[in-house]
Amino acid sequence: MGMDIVFIVEMVEVVGIALGVIGLILTIVICALPTWRVTTIIAGNVATTEVVWYGLWMRCVTQGTGQTQCDNSMWHWRYNLQPARAMIPTAIILGVLGVMVSMVGAKCTNCIKDKTSQAKLIIITGILFILAGILILIAVFLVAKPIISDSSTQIEGKTELGASLYFGWVAAILLLIGGVLLFVTVGVFGWTMGIFGWIVSLVSCYISISHYYYIWDMKKVLMTITSISSILGALGVMGSIFGTRCCNCIESNRIRVKARFIVGIFFILASILQLTTEIVVVHFLIMDVQRQLANLVDFILFDLVFLAELSSWSASMLLIGGTILCCSIFKRNQSDSSMTQSTSR
Known part of the structure; x- marks a missing residue:
């Protein structure tokens, strides 16, 4: 019975770390891809219609002919992006630190045999995952709120939420759940x-x-x-x-x-x-x-x-x-x- 409980605890710990790793990967993806906001500029014909993709670091324009051009001209959207530009990289750093600490403190790795030290490292990992998830939630909320509520964003075309915002919500939830599961394993x-x-x-x-x-x-x-x-x-x-x-x-x-x-x-x-x-x-x-x-x-x-x-x-x-x-x-x-x-x- 005791061995079964230990096995269950180790499995829950592995699941928590795995969720944190998946959330970290999604965070890196949304940080790199220019899919935070999508603006469709509808013109008189299909050839002149443009779809503008905005990201944290670049903007890509896809014309009706299929040609795509990317640049880093973000001056017209810089005020909404400044908090996200700081929070998302910080969340990535916290997630990487959490994964590194979990590799040392996890029971399945046996890098540290002292149970007290293992518990402390797992607690630190859970805190890092939860902080990363909170930062991602705040960044996604700050970017999504003006897109949903602010009518001024509709001047240049039809504006919609990009795929990165949805993936950001998923990444934040995975990191939060992973951190909570790690806390459960150490009691x-x-x-x-x-x-x-x-x-x-x-x-x-x-x-x-x-x-x-x-x-x-x-x-x-x-x-x-x-x-x-x-x-x-x-x-x-x-x-x-x-x-x-x-x-x-x-x-x-x-x-x-x-x-x-x-x-x-x-x-x-x-x-x-x-x-x-x-x-x-x-x-x-x-x-x-x-x-x-x-x-x-x-x-x-x-x-x-x-x-x-x-x-x-x-x-x-x-x-x-x-x-x-x-x-x-x-x-x-x-x-x-x-x-x-x-x-x-």
Whole structure:
């Protein structure tokens, strides 16, 4: 039975690394190909119709006769591309580092025999994959949003999303799933979900503090709830630093179990507060939008909806992470009791 569990863990680890490698390959492809945006300039006849392909580094024009010319003249689209030009190469570097670290720390390679060192390297690999996936998602979103919503891009012709944007979404999802699977193999999935949920809660806290100057009563409520949630999440993150096995800060298994349970409680309480934030925002939008936001809909309504979405994501991740950490105490207690019984016999 133990060998079966080890084999399953190794297989999941290999799948996570493989997904990260595939996501890295797709990222390199979309970085090189000029297929981020496609503009079709329809003229009077087929011969003068042009299809313009835009990429991060070049532009290619395919005429109706079939002739294609490429150049690096990107001045008319440089403002939308500057963030992507920085994020995509950074994601590639992070992905390459993640693959290199995984080759050293994976259980199937046996480069390092110490299990604690292997766990640390796998955690680093998962973090690198997840960061790369997040950067790709942000870059693709920044390029796709003006194409979908901005009508000014339609002046020079019919503009559509290029194939690189779709492949970018796939690459980001693969990297994120690969990173999560690696966290599962080393038993820190609960910690990871809680930490990422806390990071998202910090964003919602910043939004509630820096916005809604014209709705003071609501701002005070949101500031209080999100601030307390961020503090509870920070306490959970601080506890997670000392409670994991790979840190070796706590040697006693019983104290580790207690630390996990306490951190899980902090994460669950923070998730409840984040859910309360979402309920407050949704209630305000349903009941008071006509009275409070009559003249402020344009620059407040979007922030409120965005805050509600962030709170829901943060609450979900904190609740999942906290529940996993709290439930792990039962397994630990059961194993400890069985060990004490066998010892007494």
